[in-house]
Amino acid sequence: MNSLLKNIIRFVLLxxxxxxxxxxxxxHKMVTPYLYFIFxxxxxxxxxxxxxxxxAFALGFTLDxxxxxxxxxxxxxxxxxxxxxxxxxxxIPQEGADGNYDEPSIKSMGGLLPYFIYVxxxxxxxxAWLFLLEAWQFGNIWYFLVKTLLSAAxxxxxxxxxxxxxxxxxxxxxxxx
Amino acid sequence: xxxxxxxxRRYANxxxxxxxxxxxxxxxxxxxxxxxxxxxNTTNQLTGKVDEQYSKIKSxxxxxxxxxxxxxxxxxxxxxxxxxxxxxxxxxxxxMDTVLVDSVKQFRRYxxxxxxxxxxxxxxxxxxxxxxxxxxxxxxxxxxxxxxxxAAVGIITDVSDDYAVVMxxxxxxxxxxxxxxxxxxxxxxxxxxxxxxxxxxxxxxxSSKVVKGDTIITSGNSTTFPKGxxxxxxxxxxxxxxxxxxxxxxxxxxxxxSLQYVYVIDNKQQEAINQLLxxxxxxxx
Numbered sequence: 001m002n003s004l005l006k007n008i009i010r011f012v013l014l015x016x017x018x019x020x021x022x023x024x025x026x027x028h029k030m031v032t033p034y035l036y037f038i039f040x041x042x043x044x045x046x047x048x049x050x051x052x053x054x055x056a057f058a059l060g061f062t063l064d065x066x067x068x069x070x071x072x073x074x075x076x077x078x079x080x081x082x083x084x085x086x087x088x089x090x091x092i093p094q095e096g097a098d099g100n101y102d103e104p105s106i107k108s109m110g111g112l113l114p115y116f117i118y119v120x121x122x123x124x125x126x127x128a129w130l131f132l133l134e135a136w137q138f139g140n141i142w143y144f145l146v147k148t149l150l151s152a153a154x155x156x157x158x159x160x161x162x163x164x165x166x167x168x169x170x171x172x173x174x175x176x177x
Numbered sequence: 178x179x180x181x182x183x184x185x186r187r188y189a190n191x192x193x194x195x196x197x198x199x200x201x202x203x204x205x206x207x208x209x210x211x212x213x214x215x216x217x218n219t220t221n222q223l224t225g226k227v228d229e230q231y232s233k234i235k236s237x238x239x240x241x242x243x244x245x246x247x248x249x250x251x252x253x254x255x256x257x258x259x260x261x262x263x264x265x266x267x268x269x270x271x272x273m274d275t276v277l278v279d280s281v282k283q284f285r286r287y288x289x290x291x292x293x294x295x296x297x298x299x300x301x302x303x304x305x306x307x308x309x310x311x312x313x314x315x316x317x318x319x320x321x322x323x324x325x326x327x328a329a330v331g332i333i334t335d336v337s338d339d340y341a342v343v344m345x346x347x348x349x350x351x352x353x354x355x356x357x358x359x360x361x362x363x364x365x366x367x368x369x370x371x372x373x374x375x376x377x378x379x380x381x382x383x384s385s386k387v388v389k390g391d392t393i394i395t396s397g398n399s400t401t402f403p404k405g406x407x408x409x410x411x412x413x414x415x416x417x418x419x420x421x422x423x424x425x426x427x428x429x430x431x432x433x434x435s436l437q438y439v440y441v442i443d444n445k446q447q448e449a450i451n452q453l454l455x456x457x458x459x460x461x462x
Binding site: 020023026030032049050053054057060064065066067068069070071072074075078079082133134140143 | 189190193194197198200201202203204205206208221223224227228231296298299300301302303305307342370371373
């Protein structure tokens, strides 16, 4: 499938799932699971960096529009989109390995551990920045620290489940052909 | 000059990132105040349409519950039917009428308009509820909103043509006056932002005899809610440190998790009162 079309479908589906399924869940009336930013984690390797930032902003802004609180998710999404290329450079096993596959996955990152670190760090950054912005408006830092950790853990669990449920088939690309 | 271009080119991504991040934070700071519940009518209209479709599907799952509350409401209204009361026969007495004011005629002060909830949140610090009716149906900023059992829910903060946004009681900037049904002391309701359905009321002096389970109603001091609308039931009474006040926590009478239908209260005298207030303000200048 065309990469652009695939990403557009992903965008719409993830926003709908986040707004109408996950936002309705309030675990212990405190934690809301977030899954939608997996869209940013799954963006193709070869995408222009400023394009990544713009797409991330659009994703966050769309979700904010549904929640009538502009800015929060847009800020968090832009942040992880900015950090993402650095993480990939750090974790990818060898030079140029990101040219072999389309997008980050267990296979293309060269094993379970690098991919898991990649997902975990970005999830934590996303949640921390999101709740920090809210806390900065509201006070009570301890409450939000606990909220961040719990929320990140739940998001991580959801992402793992999503990875297991929707296996992404990835072709190995070489430039030797 | 060349160096500036080189600099911009080298750090283009960082600059673009900072620009977007700054814009997001500008949005947060600028649009999260009381007056600006909705940042633009266009996004409101768009997301409202999607929300409405979803709400139509969701409402099927609550049909039984809605039915129950409608039956209750019906019973309440039936009890108020004119046919249930007798009017004394006063036609046979002839008297000279000296009263110039028609004391029988009544003026309507509040009217209730029904609306359906199409989206609502409870988990963030600033929770809003979106209703399916707006300026076309005469909804205005500042109107009070109650649920089907007459329990206070919030105040309309913004309207577009077809949708209205309500700031619920579960909002850090929501400051509605409440009153103890038993003692009559009034205080301000504030939400601490952590547990939905639990709100605190401040400014009630220690001399009042508050106990767990007491009822809190709207005070009627403002023009948004009539006096005596249900607000909640006291769950906790804590003496505030170094103050002569109680901090009282209570459970809201309205269940914010399952709001489906609400009534919007229109105060017919709102305009007259506002004009008087304006006049008083100008005189004070």
